[in-house]
Amino acid sequence: MTPTSGTLGTGSPDTPGDSRYRKSQPTFLGLPTAPRGVGHLRGDRSFPDAARDSLRDGQLRANLGHATATIRAKRAKVVGEVPDWAQLREAGRAIKAATMARLDEHLIALEEQVTARGGTVHWARDATEANAIVTRLVQAAGADEVVKVKSMATQEIALNEALEAAGITAHETDLAELIVQLGEDKPSHILVPAIHKNRAEIREIFLRTMPAVDPALTDEPRRLAMAARSHLRERFLRARVAISGANFAVAETGTLAVVESEGNGRMCLTLPRTLITVMGIEKVVPTWRDLEVFLQLLPRSSTGERMNPYTSLWAGVTPGDGPQEFHLVLLDNGRTAVLADELGREALHCIRCSACLNVCPVYERAGGHAYGSVYPGPIGAVLSPQLTGVEDNASLPYASSLCGACYDVCPVAIDIPSILVHLRGEHVEAQTRTTPESMAFRALSKAMSSPRLWHLAQRAAGLGRLLARGRATLPATLPPPASHWTRTRDLPTPPQETFTQAWAREHRR
Template identity: 70%
Template sequence: MTRNPLVGELPFPEAARRELSREQLRRNLRSATHTIRDKRARMVAEVPDWEELRVAGSAIKADVLARLPELLTRFEAAATAAGARVHWARDAAEACAIVTRLVRETGTDEVVKVKSMATQEIGLNEALEAAGITALETDLAELIVQLADDTPSHILVPAIHYNRSEIRDIFRERMAGTDPDLTDDPRALAEAARRYLRERFLSAKVAVSGANFAVADTGTLVVLESEGNGRMCLTLPETLISVVGIEKLVPTFADLEVFLQLLPRSSTGERMNPYTSMWTGVTSGDGPQDVHIVLVDNGRTATLADEVGRQALHCIRCSACLNVCPVYERVGGHAYGSVYPGPIGAVLTPQLTGVAANRSLPFASTLCGACFDVCPVRIDIPQVLVHLRQQAVDERRGHPSAERTAMRAATWIMSAGRRYTRVLRIARRATRPLAALLRRRTVRRLPWPLSAWTAERDAPLPAGESFRDWWARSREGS
């Protein structure tokens, strides 16, 4: 049994601690996230109606979610009429089984892949491998990760945790036919990968892709990419199988106008991405003649049922929130244990799996709000995080918890002015001898659970006189 691509082996705090100790990783991440973040900021600043675009993007997505069943049927009818075959998958296992069967029916045991989050989410490569089918990632960064036998650490830049000398080493050791004298010049690296991939594009019988958008009116699928490798996969093989989350719909072709502006500027910091491929079923004599679309739920309907949480389904996988997140910047994607890392991962993953399987993720944020500010479809990530924290707490209500006891005690104390005043006095008196002894109002070590605080920082002691005591003494003559 391979591991669930949405559930990590360790809770976030422990996985984060492991990742924090990798100095090279932190340097790579800092440099990469800051570069993309700055590019994005420049590209967004030059669009005068950016805020209106965000509002429009959010409104279109909200509309799609409000009438998803109707739009899905419309999409199925349009795609089928255009010659595609539409398949429905309730979960990852069903989706993998469908794709595996479709590949087997073609008689091949090799597929080329377009970069796709949906196929990562369902663990398709592992499922195909178990069935004796080799899946080759053709996106440069996905290829690096696949060669290294690693997992992606970023939605858009899956190999963000490697720098170029590490990538050169991976190519030299693991990519067949690589020149042993390969340098770490980015052009040389890209050329080496290009040569390796080119032969496989020409011989591939089957391609597997995802889709950035699916147009309900026309049955069209859309893929945005930078390298052109995706276009190779989408046009050369005889069979094309696309795995698409059911929330990827837009109602009409004209709605793409909004997203084709929002997505490139938010994700790669470009005005327009180099390659946008669109296809509608089968075109006789041009491109794949055997076209399949696998529509995947995998937790999306459950997410849709949550009034606050459903906005996470607006996500267009741009990863702008990852690039501005101070937590992601320090720990990288692997700490989240899911193919969806960073702020969006912390709200999407626990909803797709159910909060019980990812209890620590909603707490993996300081609620600083930088993610909400950059989100092109206005997902209020901090609001959803707090909402999911409530779910994480609520479903443990039957179990004893020191934290809940402390929270309840705090509320009890603070629910009566007198009680609160008395507790402030006790806190001050109890710590007065310590303050006198130390001759200062900071301490370097506190007992558990506050030892987690003093591990990294000194802690203050209560002031000599609380504000309310000062007020009473100086204003009310008591």
């Protein structure tokens, strides 16, 4: 594979998604970026504007603080039990890097194995094409409703909305996704989409939206789970079509894997007659042995468990057992554009554990909705801008303090801070207009290149002590353009003595 090409060849341009044409005519999967107007990768507002509203919501901050602290503690405990965690982490990183280097070969091998086992593979260049493929398959099955396993890929492409437009009802079966769906809300976390809701808020949603729910329902977790189970059971039993994502796909055997904690995924993957899986092309791993590494890394980093309660593996179809029709939709939607960036492609290593969200001080305070993308937190700040093009999500690479905590906990050692800086550089280089920030930095550059100007600037900065009036930081109400900095960051009061002055005094002879 040539990563810089940004394309993967399969299918046919005239028959999108149909793998039967792959050998006769190539098509280019990779488009420059995910298309505008479809999917959930772009927000309506910049991150600073959206985060400002979140920071004023005290209940949201309390919910997030409690939940992320709990998950962090669980993760730290189970990771600490593994004596070779550093070696496992490095193995995961190395497998991902090697896989991306030969991604086209592994995807072709996966298609061949899935097809050999009775499944059908479809190639989707973008969200629009993926939605059309899935909608067509559901209609062909004669269904007007589907049950869904939690899936970031289907959230990314806004599949539920596309199905609804075609008259098809999608029922989310993951408890957190169900809460979000019934509350007409949006997910705010990769692992726990309803992390921004507390038990009282969930009870209110269930009472308001669930038919035949017990009016005496309490906010006890067990009671809430029982209500959700009763609500979903009839949908599981009557559904003819299920839609899932995939945590991994093994190229050498054509095996798909879904790991989850509730059992709803197992119901979706085994009961309906037709199963449709939408999977980002980066989820493939070459061999069964590679899967072993990730099944150790993922549960500890995500749910803080030694292993997931439900690990479902399937390959194609088996007569008389489980779904009798299986379709795998391989989704690009900007991923080959990410692959073309030698540094940024590391974001494709992500296994969606959400560990980086749970340690990020920015996410913990701003929440997931502020990012405007289905991928929030540190990984979203590097993945979303690359999938859409940096200028469509220009504020996200700045949604970080660059503290490095995300890199420390990432189970595949993605250097998120370096990618953030890289994307910030791309954004700056793409600017064609003069901004107050660029003018300020040009002035600073000129001052720092001249000792005389630098000393004058230091003396002028000392006047800031008058504005501080004895406080450790300058007031947030400075006039523009300084206010753009001080309203979101603390600006320390200039010291009475500069470093140069202190050096000269202490080394005076």
